[in-house]
Amino acid sequence: MKKRILFIGIGAMGGAVLRGCLTSGAMTDADVVGVVNTKIHAKALTEELGIPVSAELNDVDSADVIVLGVKPQILQSSVLAQLSKVKKDCLIISMAAGIPLGTLEGAVPQAIWYRIMPNMPAAIGAGFVAVTAGTKGNDCLTAWVTNLLNSLGESAVVSEADLERLGALAGAGPGYAFVIMDALSDAGVRIGLTRRLALRAAIQTLYGAGLMAIKTEQHPAVLRDKVTSPGGTTIAGIAAMEKGGLRSALHDGVVACYQRAQELGKKEN
Numbered sequence: 001m002k003k004r005i006l007f008i009g010i011g012a013m014g015g016a017v018l019r020g021c022l023t024s025g026a027m028t029d030a031d032v033v034g035v036v037n038t039k040i041h042a043k044a045l046t047e048e049l050g051i052p053v054s055a056e057l058n059d060v061d062s063a064d065v066i067v068l069g070v071k072p073q074i075l076q077s078s079v080l081a082q083l084s085k086v087k088k089d090c091l092i093i094s095m096a097a098g099i100p101l102g103t104l105e106g107a108v109p110q111a112i113w114y115r116i117m118p119n120m121p122a123a124i125g126a127g128f129v130a131v132t133a134g135t136k137g138n139d140c141l142t143a144w145v146t147n148l149l150n151s152l153g154e155s156a157v158v159s160e161a162d163l164e165r166l167g168a169l170a171g172a173g174p175g176y177a178f179v180i181m182d183a184l185s186d187a188g189v190r191i192g193l194t195r196r197l198a199l200r201a202a203i204q205t206l207y208g209a210g211l212m213a214i215k216t217e218q219h220p221a222v223l224r225d226k227v228t229s230p231g232g233t234t235i236a237g238i239a240a241m242e243k244g245g246l247r248s249a250l251h252d253g254v255v256a257c258y259q260r261a262q263e264l265g266k267k268e269n
């Protein structure tokens with residue numbers, strides 16, 4: 001019999017995960033259905049994805065697998081309570097930042113819980129997805145979950161503590177990268193480039209640097225050395241950025257993000 005897979009929350013991240021899974025063919029042997037908050041989005045998703053999407057959460061008891069793509073606050077305040085009727089050993093995969101397996105397993109103990117921490121480039125198959133199993137997870141299910149996620153980019157099976165850490169580095173990381181991209185393009189405009197040219201150059205430069213780090217497998221410090229001529233221009237630029245606290249700002253940002261996820265897991269806020 002076909003597995004019934006229910007996606008609850010199909011926004012920016014849940015939508016990226018669902019689209020990746022649908023286009024990769026990883027769910028061809030399943031009946032996939034979705035639930036979102038608004039009727040208008042449900043209708044648009046039904047038309048776009050060709051699967052039934054509604055704005056009413058019914059029939060959770062018939063799902064074999066549930067993927068949770070709602071915000072942590074919504075998960076805690078309403079969705080978890082509605083999952084009390086899921087069948088025994090239903091596989092539930094949560095992508096919510098900060099909500100620990102202990103809370104999830106406590107709320108719906110009959111389910112088998114997994115947490116994943118994807119990031120936005122999963123939408124184009126270039127994501128980084130951390131996966132961690134709950135107490136009832138097993139190697140077979142972990143392999144099934146990672147296979148499902150393979151179309152989204154690179155995946156890593158990690159401890160729950162590392163999944164939290166990776167949320168602050170890779171989950172939120174595209175946000176940091178987009179700010180850096182935008183700031184570099186602003187700087188280009190400041191020294192006289194057109195916005196269009198500055199933005200194109202900033203985007204392609206960050207893309208090229210990332211691809212180079214992947215393809216050469218060299219440490220970023222080694223690659224940076226190749227750009228910085230002695231007494232040259234790049235080292236003058238890097239020195240000014242370091243004086244402005246570039247590295248310590250990135251450190252503080254990742255730590256603040258990590259701490260915020262821990263706060264979200266403690267209480268409804």
Ligand SMILES: NC(=O)C1=CN([C@@H]2O[C@H](COP(=O)(O)OP(=O)(O)OC[C@H]3O[C@@H](n4cnc5c(N)ncnc54)[C@H](OP(=O)(O)O)[C@@H]3O)[C@@H](O)[C@H]2O)C=CC1
Pocket residue numbers: 008009010011012013014015035036037038039041042057068069070071072074078079095096097117118119120171172
């Ligand atoms: N965005 C990111 O880069 C990342 C996000 N995450 C995690 O992914 C989760 C989703 O985040 P994100 O995609 O950004 O959020 P979005 O706001 O983009 O999407 C949330 C989705 O939840 C739906 N929703 C809201 N309330 C309910 C409800 N009561 N029942 C069913 N569906 C509901 C919304 O419906 P509607 O579309 O109708 O509004 C929407 O589809 C979060 O837990 C976040 O921590 C993890 C890693 C990265």
Ligand SMILES: O=C(O)[C@@H]1CCC=N1
Pocket residue numbers: 097167171172
């Ligand atoms: O900002 C957030 O809370 C989510 C989790 C990781 C990335 N976005």
